[in-house]
Every structure is written in C-alpha cells, then in structure tokens.
Amino acid sequence: MPDIDLTFLKDDDALTAASLQAPSTSIEAGINGVMTYGLREGALGAAHVGTLVVETGITDPVGDATLYVQTSTSQAYNAGPAYASFGADGAVDRTPIVLNAAGPPPEDWLKLDLPSVSVGMTAGDSVAGLLVLMNVEWETYVQSGAPTGSPYRLMTCIQIKVATSPVTSAWFTIDRTERFMEPRVVPVAAWAAPTDTVVRQDIPTRCLIVPADLAVVSPPVLPGEPILGVRGMVSLYYPTGGFTLGDIVELGSCQMTVIPLHAEVV
Amino acid sequence: MSWKFGPFTVSTREVADIESINEDFLSVVEEVTGELNEHNFVENAFSAETDRAKLADNVGIRLHHMYRTADPNVAVDDADPVKPHTIPVSTSWRPLDSTYEKLVVTNGGDLWILASFQVKTGAVYGALFALEINGTVMGDTLVGTGDIDNDQLESLDIVASGTVDFGALPSVWLPNAGAMVVEGVVTVSPGSYLIRPVIRNPRLHSNDVDKQEISNQELIIVEMR
Numbered sequence: 001m002p003d004i005d006l007t008f009l010k011d012d013d014a015l016t017a018a019s020l021q022a023p024s025t026s027i028e029a030g031i032n033g034v035m036t037y038g039l040r041e042g043a044l045g046a047a048h049v050g051t052l053v054v055e056t057g058i059t060d061p062v063g064d065a066t067l068y069v070q071t072s073t074s075q076a077y078n079a080g081p082a083y084a085s086f087g088a089d090g091a092v093d094r095t096p097i098v099l100n101a102a103g104p105p106p107e108d109w110l111k112l113d114l115p116s117v118s119v120g121m122t123a124g125d126s127v128a129g130l131l132v133l134m135n136v137e138w139e140t141y142v143q144s145g146a147p148t149g150s151p152y153r154l155m156t157c158i159q160i161k162v163a164t165s166p167v168t169s170a171w172f173t174i175d176r177t178e179r180f181m182e183p184r185v186v187p188v189a190a191w192a193a194p195t196d197t198v199v200r201q202d203i204p205t206r207c208l209i210v211p212a213d214l215a216v217v218s219p220p221v222l223p224g225e226p227i228l229g230v231r232g233m234v235s236l237y238y239p240t241g242g243f244t245l246g247d248i249v250e251l252g253s254c255q256m257t258v259i260p261l262h263a264e265v266v
Numbered sequence: 267m268s269w270k271f272g273p274f275t276v277s278t279r280e281v282a283d284i285e286s287i288n289e290d291f292l293s294v295v296e297e298v299t300g301e302l303n304e305h306n307f308v309e310n311a312f313s314a315e316t317d318r319a320k321l322a323d324n325v326g327i328r329l330h331h332m333y334r335t336a337d338p339n340v341a342v343d344d345a346d347p348v349k350p351h352t353i354p355v356s357t358s359w360r361p362l363d364s365t366y367e368k369l370v371v372t373n374g375g376d377l378w379i380l381a382s383f384q385v386k387t388g389a390v391y392g393a394l395f396a397l398e399i400n401g402t403v404m405g406d407t408l409v410g411t412g413d414i415d416n417d418q419l420e421s422l423d424i425v426a427s428g429t430v431d432f433g434a435l436p437s438v439w440l441p442n443a444g445a446m447v448v449e450g451v452v453t454v455s456p457g458s459y460l461i462r463p464v465i466r467n468p469r470l471h472s473n474d475v476d477k478q479e480i481s482n483q484e485l486i487i488v489e490m491r
Contacts, residue, residue, distance in 0.1 A: 004295045007477045023291045030298050039302050039325050086337040121326065122407045126318045128329055131378075154444050176335040179384050179445035197348050204447035206382035208486045221464045239339070261488070264323035264368075 004030035048243075069091055083155050083237040087175035089217070110134070111231035111257050117260055120211040123224035128263040130209040134232050135202055137252035142184040142197040152236045153180040154249070156203050162214060162219050163227035169228060172217040177207050180237055200252070210265065230258050328366050330461075330487035338384045338443065338481035353385070353478035357401055359396070360463045361479045367462035368487055374456040375491040379407075380449040381463040383483040386441050393478070395448050398464045407450035461487060 003063045004026050013019055039060045136156050158177040164170055209230070214221050232254065272290030276282055297306075336348050343349040351363050361367065362383065368379065379397055387393040394410040398401050448463050463479075463485070 004299055006289045006291060006295050008292075011284055013284065015282050015284070015287075020287070027291065027298070030295070034298065035320070038286055038298060038300060086339065087335075102289060119373045121323050124319075126322065127319075129329075129331070131488070143397070156445070176333050176484055177382075178338065178482055180338055180443040181445055182344060182443045184442075203445045204382065206380040206449070206486060208329065208333075208483060210285060210331065228391055235400065261329065262318050262321065262323075262325075263327035263488075266326050266489075 002244050003035065004093075027061060031200070039226075040104045049174055057265070061201065076240065083235040086178065087173055089159070089172045110136075110233075110254050111229060112258050113229045114227055114258070115227035116228060116234040118211060118224045118226050119214070120224050121262075122263070126209075126262050127260045128265050130227065130230065130262055131259040131261055132205075132207045132209060132230055132256065133259075134158060134207075134254075135204045136205075136232065136234065138183075138199050138201045138203060138249075139252040140183060140197060140250040141199050143250045146251065152238050154180050155180050155235045155237045156205060157233050157235075158205060158207050160209060160213065160227050161235055162217060162221050162225055164217070164219055164225075170230065171229075173233075174207055174209065174213055175216075177205050180202055231257070232256050267307055267467075300417055322488075324491075326491060328372075328489040328491065331368050331488060332365075332368050333484040334363070334365065335482040336483075338386070338479075340412065342479055350386075350481040352386055353419045353465060353480055354466050355467050355470055355478060356469055357470060359398065359466045360396075361462050362465050363399075363483060366480070366483050367460060368485050369458060369460050371458045372456065372489055373491060375489060376451060376453050377459075377461075378449070378451050378488040378490065379461060380486040381382065381484070382445075382447045382486075383463065384481045385446055385465075386477070387444065388412070388459070388477040392419040392468050393432060394468065395446055396466075397450055397461065398465055399454075399459050399461050400453065401460075403464060404452065406448055409446065422489050432448060456469070484488065 004224055005025055006026055009015075009019060009023075018181065019158070117127055117130070119129060121128050134156070136154075138154050156177075156179050158174045159171045161169055163172050181201055181203045184201060188240075211224065214225055214227075225262065234251065271293075272288055273293055274283075274286035276287070334347060336350055338350060340349055340351050344351050351360055354360065364384070366383070381397060385393070392410070394408055396405070396409070397407040398404070434481075467478075
C-alpha cells in the first residue's frame with residue numbers, strides 16, 4: 001500500500017499498542033513503496049544526477065560501471081577503401097586497414113559493447129537516450145613522405161549495433177553524425193618527424209541516440225529493440241573523385257563516452 | 267522537503283497528548299506524499315533498473331533535442347531539408363540555420379548545451395562559433411578563429427601578398443569542411459530560453475561570398491533540475 005492512509009487518533013481514543021501501531025504501519029508501508037508522484041518534478045535535481053545516469057551492469061573497458069568510456073591509442077592506416085555513400089551501414093563506411101599488426105583489430109578500434117540497452121522510457125530499461133561524446137584526433141595527413149594520393153577529407157561517424165532478424169548484430173550508421181574534416185596542415189612542427197604532414201586536428205561529435213534512430217535502420221526494427229553497442233568509424237572521402245593508395249593516415253588518441261540517461265525527452 | 271523530524275517529543279514526565287502524537291505522524295506523512303527531494307535519498311538510491319522505473323521521467327533530467335540529417339556532399343538547396351543550407355557571410359552574429367534552435371521552458375536549473383554540426387566555411391574570412399541564449403552570445407563557448415596566420419588552410423593558403431596559393435594538396439579550390447562542437451553549461455532561472463548556435467565571420471572577402479554551408483546538425487540540451 002504505497003499511499004499513506006493515515007487515521008488520526010481521536011480525543012477519546014485510548015493510547016494502546018494497537019492504536020499507536022496503526023499509523024506507524026501506514027507510514028512504514030508508504031515510505032517503503034513511494035509512488036512516482038511521491039517525488040515532485042525535479043525532486044532529485046543535480047545532487048542525484050549520478051542516479052539518473054543509468055548503470056546497466058556490465059564491465060566496461062575502464063571498469064567504470066556508469067559511464068562507458070573507450071580510448072584508443074595512436075593508429076596508422078592505409079588510405080585504402082574510400083567512403084562509400086551517405087548513411088551507408090555496416091563496415092562500408094569504415095576504411096581502416098591496420099598497418100600495425102600488433103594493434104587492435106579495426107572492429108575494436110573505438111567500440112563499446114552494451115549489455116542490451118533498450119532506449120525509450122517505456123522500453124523497460126528507463127533509458128531515454130544514449131548521450132554519445134566522441135573525439136577523434138587526426139594526427140597526420142600523410143605519414144612519412146609527401147602526399148601521393150588524391151586529396152581527401154577524413155570522415156568520422158557513429159554507429160549502433162542492433163539485433164535484427166534474420167540479420168544479427170548489424171551495425172547501423174547514425175546518418176546525422178557523419179562529419180568531414182579538411183586538413184589544416186601545421187606549417188612547422190619541431191616535434192614531428194620532418195617528413196610527416198601533420199594536422200593534429202580534433203574531430204568532435206555529439207549525439208543523442210533516441211528511439212527514432214531505430215525506426216530508420218534497414219531492415220527496420222521495433223522501437224525498444226536493444227542496442228548492443230556503439231562505435232566510432234573513420235573513412236576517407238575524396239571530393240575530387242577517385243583515389244590513390246599509398247599515403248598513410250595516422251590518428252592520435254581518440255575517445256568515446258556513452259551516457260545512458262533516465263530523463264524526459266522534450 | 268529536507269530531513270524531517272516530528273515536532274513533539276513524548277516525554278516520560280508528561281501526559282501523552284493525542285494532538286501532539288497526530289502532529290508527529292502528520293508532519294512525516296505530508297512530506298512523503300509529494301514533497302520528497304534529494305535530501306531524503308541516499309546516493310545512487312535508484313540506480314537499480316527496477317527502482318528507477320518507479321521514478322517519473324522528469325524527476326531529475328529533461329532532454330531537449332533536435333536534429334537535421336543532411337548529406338554534406340551534395341549541392342546546396344536551401345529549400346530542401348535533407349540537403350546543405352547556405353550560411354550567409356556576416357560580420358555580425360547570425361544563426362547557422364533557420365531551424366537550428368530549441369526553445370526551452372524551464373523551472374530553472376543547470377543547462378548542459380551541446381551543439382554538434384558539419385560546416386563548410388570559406389577559407390579567407392575565418393569563422394567564429396558560439397552558443398546564443400535569448401539573443402545573448404555566451405562568450406565562454408566561443409570556438410573558431412579569424413586569424414589565418416595561425417590557422418592556415420592547406421587547400422587555400424594565404425601568402426604574404428594576400429593572394430591565394432593553391433598548395434600541393436589539394437590542388438583544387440575546396441570550401442573548408444569541418445566538424446564543430448559548441449558546448450557549455452549555464453545556470454538559468456525559471457523562464458523560457460531560445461537556444462541556438464551562431465556564427466560570425468571576422469572579415470569578408472569577395473571571393474568567398476556565401477560559400478558557407480551547414481548540413482548535419484544536432485542540438486542537445488540536458489536540463490538538470
């Protein structure tokens with residue numbers, strides 16, 4: 001009985017164990033089962049924001065069970081397969097051919113596995129959306145040597161993994177997160193290898209993944225379908241058409257944070 | 267409500283008064299039925315999914331959200347919502363896009379504002395970006411530069427004579443494509459607030475008039491109450 005139905009003692013009531021116990025029992029039940037309306041709008045406020053950043057009970061890469069943070073170290077890539085088309089899904093938008101065989105495989109580059117988080121406040125996990133913050137550091141336009149290929153822009157995007165039928169665990173691009181960066185070459189950098197074409201540019205992206213993002217994937221999945229992972233992707237876009245293999249692109253430290261939030265979406 | 271204590275204490279040397287006992291119970295009941303707040307819960311009290319489901323959606327956070335999906339690599343069409351839109355060049359602050367804004371009506375609190383977008387800017391005049399709230403530019407959110415000496419664009423380097431030097435890469439004129447995030451935290455009082463990212467060009471150049479574009483864009487406002 002979450003609501004408290006308090007019966008007041010009257011003037012001629014005897015103060016007995018039973019008469020005193022009744023209101024205590026009522027209050028006890030109410031406190032142990034506070035209803036939604038027991039907390040007024042904004043009741044938890046900034047002091048309890050941590051409560052509303054949803055823990056989903058997994059072990060994430062840095063051991064923080066609330067914020068999901070993934071950081072990659074420096075990686076070099078061939079200027080290989082180019083950007084395909086706007087909003088292409090799966091690995092199509094991903095370029096990297098990892099030159100360093102000892103490094104992580106491309107699919108683990110900047111990826112966070114989630115323990116099946118359903119997005120949407122009515123979907124069961126009480127998660128309104130996944131707030132994603134991603135920063136990719138573009139370190140060198142061309143590593144070790146003069147550029148030989150066609151001029152390119154570095155493209156980044158955010159993808160989500162959704163279980164679909166009959167396809168399982170397919171990755172879908174959040175189209176609005178596609179970003180293209182043109183190089184701004186650092187003219188002189190004493191700390192860089194003299195043959196590198198250094199850019200050292202940050203490519204930032206912020207995104208709120210909401211149920212509507214599930215409705216547009218192909219094949220479509222139902223709102224509330226669990227999201228199994230979030231990852232960052234890179235590719236090379238050649239605005240002048242065509243491309244030439246041979247140049248080596250280097251990325252510096254990159255970071256992605258995923259924050260599941262209990263909230264009202266306005 | 268903050269911590270709550272009954273107003274009367276039953277003493278061994280006094281006659282128990284029914285009115286006082288009722289008051290003791292009532293003071294607690296009134297608060298439990300609708301006036302609980304952050305003081306009454308331990309840290310992470312609702313972290314379990316089953317507990318959190320009992321909370322109202324807006325108990326602590328409201329998310330104000332808008333976005334527009336537009337392919338950055340197709341021609342500008344200001345009338346088409348899925349294509350890039352022109353950003354007129356201006357030495358005054360102006361909106362990035364006509365619909366790239368959000369009206370927030372709030373009871374007050376902290377707003378974490380994140381604007382993430384894809385732009386192409388002209389190479390000669392530079393660009394500054396910032397957040398604007400009800401017409402006031404938030405100076406501490408300003409990013410970008412108009413100082414081309416410190417921010418050379420390889421596609422369109424400016425040499426000492428002021429002419430354009432098409433460098434070794436790329437060999438064709440390209441507007442400068444860039445990913446931008448403008449973000450900040452602001453504490454607001456109760457009221458309504460029109461929030462949007464804005465742009466300003468420190469200088470103008472006849473070669474680059476209206477070659478600025480905005481395409482993919484997203485505005486997220488986390489209202490912490």
